[in-house]
Amino acid sequence: MKSSGSVQVRDLWVDLGEFHLRQINLDVAAGEYFVVLGPTGAGKTVLLEAVAGLHQPCKGRIMLDGRDVTNVPPERRSIGFVYQDYVLFPHLGVAENIAFGLKLTKMDRATIEERVSGISQLLTIDHLLHRRPGTLSGGEQQRVALARALVVEPRLLLLDEPLSALDPEMREGLQRELERLHRELGTTTIHVTHDFEEAVALGDRIAVVNGGRVVQVGSPEEIFRRPGSEFVARFVGVRNIFRGEIRPGDNGYKVLFLDGMEIAVVTGLTGQAHGSIRPEEIVISREPLRSSARNSFRGRIVNIADRGMLIYVTVHVPPDFTCMITRRSLEEMELREGLEVYIVFKASAVHVF
């Protein structure tokens, strides 16, 4: 397998009228899974296309493995590209789609077939090779698009919202697939998304972009624990995200273990995973509650943040849970910092990803 490459973007400006990039600087290490996170229209796709060489920047440089490729045409960059809506060649069958890049090389037929069959097995699409792209489901098409990009063994894989067009179940499956592929092939990957949980689940590091600029780069934890700006804080939102291990529990529940805590969850996943609970899903009470909710923990209020109508209350269990309540609840329960309270939430309120 060809060694995967590092990417440096230096002071990149691209102007496409509608979309533009302003002074982008990025460093992606070889073998890293790097996520570019930002709202729709932030210029994420333009950034990927510029890295691939599909748009000529007005200023700045792009380096692959330390070599300046700014003026190298896309066909000589060895960069795989996967679009959100797959963009398979509709006039070619699945096998021909995957073989497209190999047929442009001087590779002989037998080797091409071997490589196509190898990548198809890796992506579990070998039974689809004789089909037409139009007859495949979204998830299957996206696997074919991945196979087509990966079979030429690119130094860098660019994924433009690869999961966004899929329905939620497919999405989870393909997300696991991306993790596994990256683990097995080690291809440097830049993955663009507007979905924070996707970014957290997949990214070694995340760059948050807005209005054509990079506003923050860091590990997933850094991004949501210490948002560098008002925009990042708003975009990421206030949420409780924990990483732990999923183990089988009793009564059909599973348990997310973290720091000695056991949180009952409902999920099909096992192993290392993230759990997220929205602040409005957590109930605060002064007394232990008898309820149908499976999760109840005792903690101490360490912070009360007043946001007008809504109040964010941080309860230190540990870890810290942020809960959202109304002003009226705050006043009725006479909550204040330092007070011991119980937090309660349903197992199904925990989104595992």
Next chain:
Amino acid sequence: MRALFADKMRVLFVVLGSLLILFIAWPLLRTITASSPTLLWQTLLEEEVRGSIGLTFYASLIATIIAFTCGVPLAYLLARVDFPGKWLVEGIIDVPIVVPHSAVGIALLMTFGRRTLLGQAFGLFGLRFVSAAPGIVIAMLFVSLSFLVNAAREGFEAVDPRLERVARTLGASPWRAFWSVSFPLAWRSILSGLILMWARGLSEFGAVVILAYHPMVAPVLLYERFESFGLRYSRPVATLMILICLVTFVALRVTTAGRKEDKA
């Protein structure tokens, strides 16, 4: 079918629309049925008729090939690139549809006539336009190229430019991406355009008759027979022309129908 007559308004629309269809179909059917098959066959055996039909087909084919060579690249540019003055280029492409074709004949005569600069330049290569086959070709080319360029442009516009971009990242040069992705995907549109242009060329009279009365293409032959010998004598030629053009047109409809199936 029932949706056609769903309410009174639609019934009225159906009646009005049918008038137009009838207006086209009736005279055509009338002409086709007027001549007996034996008479048609005899007409087809006439040296003069066959010669002129052959010339018409041939000249229109050459015009179509020329338009294909230069028009497909132009259509691709119009579909893919925004450039200053694009509106002007698009306007120029549509001009042949709006100007009277006899005026086109005059314009071409003034540009490619014997004493003109271009006429003399081509004359050096033994190429003569007035009263010669090349004149028929350029007249047909002028009046029918819009159909091909517009059809091809629509074909390229329907091809997602990202397909080319993916091809590029997979190692294809711009040239290769065009031939293995954009062109095959736009092919059905281009083919429709080719057939439409060719059929349009076959039926051209106004521009051709001014530039080259001789050698006679089929529409000119038909006109001449009508002028010299009257309706009765010109009718079989008209029938033949209509039948031939109908066949090409049916072929066009079949290819576009196939295209819809592909999309489904």
